[in-house]
Amino acid sequence: MALQEYAGAIVLDVDGQEVDVVDLNITAKTGRKLVKTMNSTGRAKGFARGITEYELSVTVVVPLTGDLDWESIEGSKLTQYPAAAGQPRVSYLDCFSLEVGAKYSVENEARRDIKLASLRKVNE
Structure with missing residues (x-):
């Protein structure tokens, strides 16, 4: 039996600036x-196509300096x-922030939870 290799950690860039990410969740709603x-x-016979929506939930650590203004993210x-190296990149274009929150705890670093919506997904 051959040993399998799986995808691991990711790097996230926001407008070309690398961001220290703790957690990234991506949800695509098909619109169908x-x-x-x-x-x-007495049963349904089909479906209608709709508009695809992308929602990204990002948890980042809060740096002492140089934090992005997450609330004003548009486009x-x-x-x-x-x-x-060697794996494909995925870009989400025309992103805008929906919600921004902060989280502090005794055991962990300060974190920020951000919900974003994207209008397009591109596999590069």
Whole structure:
């Protein structure tokens, strides 16, 4: 049996500036919706295509200096790529912030939770 290698840690760039990320969650909503019809079978028969939405949840550490103004992000480009070389990059274009929060605890560094929406996804 051959040994498998899997994707590991990632690097995140926001408009070309590397950001120290603790956690990144990406959700793509396809926009497809179930179409219910009244018919003799009593079941749905298909779906309608809609608009795809991308939502990114990012947790970053709070630096003492040089923190991004996350609340004012509009039209930004977020690029995610594996820390190991040779893997494809994925960019989320026209990003804007939806929510920004801060988190402090005894055991960990200060963190910031950011929710962003993106209008496009591009595999580079």
